[in-house]
Amino acid sequence: MKAFDLVIAKDAAHAVTLLAEHGPSARVLAGGTDLLVELKSASRVPRVVLDISRAAELKGIELTDQGLRIGALVTHTELMRFPLIRDLFPALVDAAHSIGAVQTRNLGTLGGNLVTCVPSMDSGPTLVALDALVTITGPGGRRQLPLSDFFAGPRKSMLEPEDLLLDIVIPKENLGKPADFQKFGLRKGQALALVNAAASLWVDWERDVCVAPRIALGAVAPTVIRARAAEAYLEGRAITPEALAEAGRIAVAEARPISDFRASADYRRDLIAVLTRRALANAYARATAKRDGEKQ
Numbered sequence: 001m002k003a004f005d006l007v008i009a010k011d012a013a014h015a016v017t018l019l020a021e022h023g024p025s026a027r028v029l030a031g032g033t034d035l036l037v038e039l040k041s042a043s044r045v046p047r048v049v050l051d052i053s054r055a056a057e058l059k060g061i062e063l064t065d066q067g068l069r070i071g072a073l074v075t076h077t078e079l080m081r082f083p084l085i086r087d088l089f090p091a092l093v094d095a096a097h098s099i100g101a102v103q104t105r106n107l108g109t110l111g112g113n114l115v116t117c118v119p120s121m122d123s124g125p126t127l128v129a130l131d132a133l134v135t136i137t138g139p140g141g142r143r144q145l146p147l148s149d150f151f152a153g154p155r156k157s158m159l160e161p162e163d164l165l166l167d168i169v170i171p172k173e174n175l176g177k178p179a180d181f182q183k184f185g186l187r188k189g190q191a192l193a194l195v196n197a198a199a200s201l202w203v204d205w206e207r208d209v210c211v212a213p214r215i216a217l218g219a220v221a222p223t224v225i226r227a228r229a230a231e232a233y234l235e236g237r238a239i240t241p242e243a244l245a246e247a248g249r250i251a252v253a254e255a256r257p258i259s260d261f262r263a264s265a266d267y268r269r270d271l272i273a274v275l276t277r278r279a280l281a282n283a284y285a286r287a288t289a290k291r292d293g294e295k296q
């Protein structure tokens, strides 16, 4: 690895100032599980690597007026262990648990995973299915946008070079929304997703129909995508095995999978149908269990 200067930011504002000072020649370092691998093989290394791991504003998980706020520096292990996440969003725990091995999860951060904008990232789909927002801080102040709009392309986010991802917010209307995450890789552990899928839904129990379904897919397009036609098909519809299978088939038509050394596009299309159906069925099972728990 070629030499670079390591600069340590004491807080988020300091990090933004340093990024503005050094411009595109600086790279942000969070857990380093992606960045250091990249730098080892990169022909050009940044002049400056900016360590943000001491920025307190990027840490912690808390309920706010807006919803559940997860700091960008929260690691996958912290996410898996946090009681509120385990209680409200078991699908997020499953997604975090599917990432790499213990060492990777101990160091790797949620923010780092999202900023890489790798189409097969495992954190993206569940958060997109929960309508998560991201907060970005830069020289012009703070701004928020839906996570689904944050992904600009493969390995390209909406961050400007001097921006920092501050946190991820699951809006309060979605607190406890039943959701599920599915991943299919070539091995059970330490494998990138050939396809991953997440679904969330509410159920109107009076009419026994699906409300506000969300389906998000990874590794089947240049970015994590929402299967909006499948969502529209399910909205207001009775949740039957046939309807869930049909939603899976519609989702296939919305994806643009490629063939590569891991799998063919056709194989990925089959996976999309199966994983979408399973994610929806499991989200519905969680909704049912929650209702039955509340009745007791």
Ligand SMILES: Cc1cc2nc3c(=O)[nH]c(=O)nc-3n(C[C@H](O)[C@H](O)[C@H](O)COP(=O)(O)OP(=O)(O)OC[C@H]3O[C@@H](n4cnc5c(N)ncnc54)[C@H](O)[C@@H]3O)c2cc1C
Residues within 6 Å of the ligand: 027, 028, 029, 030, 031, 032, 033, 034, 035, 036, 037, 058, 072, 073, 098, 099, 100, 101, 104, 107, 108, 109, 110, 111, 112, 113, 114, 115, 116, 120, 121, 122, 123, 159, 163, 164, 165, 166, 190, 191, 192, 193
């Ligand atoms: C062995 C191994 C297995 C893995 N398995 C998986 C897997 O199964 N699934 C999966 O999804 N990923 C996997 N990964 C990828 C990686 O672990 C995750 O993407 C991780 O969450 C990245 O977080 P980090 O903190 O280490 O990011 P870093 O490496 O520190 O940074 C990653 C990128 O994000 C930028 N960045 C980080 N934080 C911020 C911020 N707050 N604001 C602005 N820019 C920022 C950095 O500049 C860099 O470009 C694996 C990695 C390894 C090494």
